[in-house]
Amino acid sequence: MHQESRRLWLLSGTGEGPVLAQQLLAMGWQLTVSVVTPAAALAYSASNDLTIQVGAIAGEAGVGAELAAARAAGRPYAVVVDASHPFACQVSRDLAAVCGRQQQRLLRLLRPALAGPATLLPALEDLQAVPLAGQNLLLAIGARQLAVAMAQSRGAHHHARLLPTANSLQQAMAAGLEPDRVACLRPGSDLAVERALVRRWRITTVLARQSGGPTEQLWRRICRSEGLGLLLLRRPQEQAGVEGLDAEALLATLAGRSVAGAAFSRDAGPPAP
Structure with a gap:
């Protein structure tokens, strides 16, 4: 994956996005980062290898258009990373549907289940x-x-x-x-x-x-x-058939390494706190 293309599309709606982007840039990835608001874009440091897109993704059509545009430019994405908020269900559904049909590699960043009484x-x-x-x-x-x-x-x-x-x-x-x-x-x-x-x-x-x-x-x-x-x-169920990884496992995967036991079940939803 990393050898064939170093382009990655990161959809970010959480505070982890800017940190994740810096780590991926340090690995040599070229990033397109999608955020919803101009204020969210301000958290990302300028880089020649970082392109920021501001605005909501227009459903499955918007996802398909972005993937098609990258291919048409001769710079297809090796992987799409869904780092949207756990409650932003629609964008995750759209990504899973389109990437599944097009056999586009999709990784989902999973936040941990926090412990304590609730x-x-x-x-x-x-x-x-x-x-x-x-x-x-x-x-x-x-x-x-x-x-x-x-x-x-x-x-x-x-x-x-x-x-x-x-x-x-x-x-x-x-x-x-x-x-x-x-x-x-x-x-x-x-x-x-x-x-x-x-x-x-x-x-x-x-x-x-x-x-x-x-x-x-x-x-x-x-x-x-x-x-x-x-x-x-309760956090919504994650999309079936999508490879869900915590932050450590996600970064290791994108660096070409593996971390045993760091992935969550993609069909069982988040573990209970």
Whole structure:
């Protein structure tokens, strides 16, 4: 793989993307990196071997067009790496479908399952079975699912922690959240902002996503230190037939090495924490 072509298409929607790109460049790969927003592109260092594409992939047609354009230019991709967010299911489905039909090598970066106490919810509808009446519930699941989460947890006093975008704030207001119960802030690394929020709002339970990344780690630490209940929306199943690897195994594979036992089952979904 590495001998025939040194071109790689990296679809990145997580914080691991910029670090992964630097490591791949150091291996000698030429990268095309796809990110959704201009802000996400700023995290990538400039390089003659790095091309950044900004914007959402237009479904299966968009995936097929990118692969075809690379072939037409005489520079086909040796491998496609899906490093999108675990909850960005549509882009992973589109990649798996098109790469499968075209016999294009596709590797999926799998985040780890984090350990610690939490209640896993297969779907937001399962909130109905959780006794949340009278609880101060912090919703840390993104703006798009706020309305559904609130509808499934009637009786709770809802609060939300969102990314600082106009669209997020609009969705929060449309869901019926009170303005003084919404915080539009970027996640911190020292927990100070999040700790202040849960104390100010007297939060008793946090609903987050089983992302396996820094955000889940943040809420696990906050809930543990503040004595809060933690509900996690279970990570979606990975696409069947796709080679899923943790970061170490992915880099080893792309360097032409192998790491025994580093790959996860591609059909069983993520391991339970």
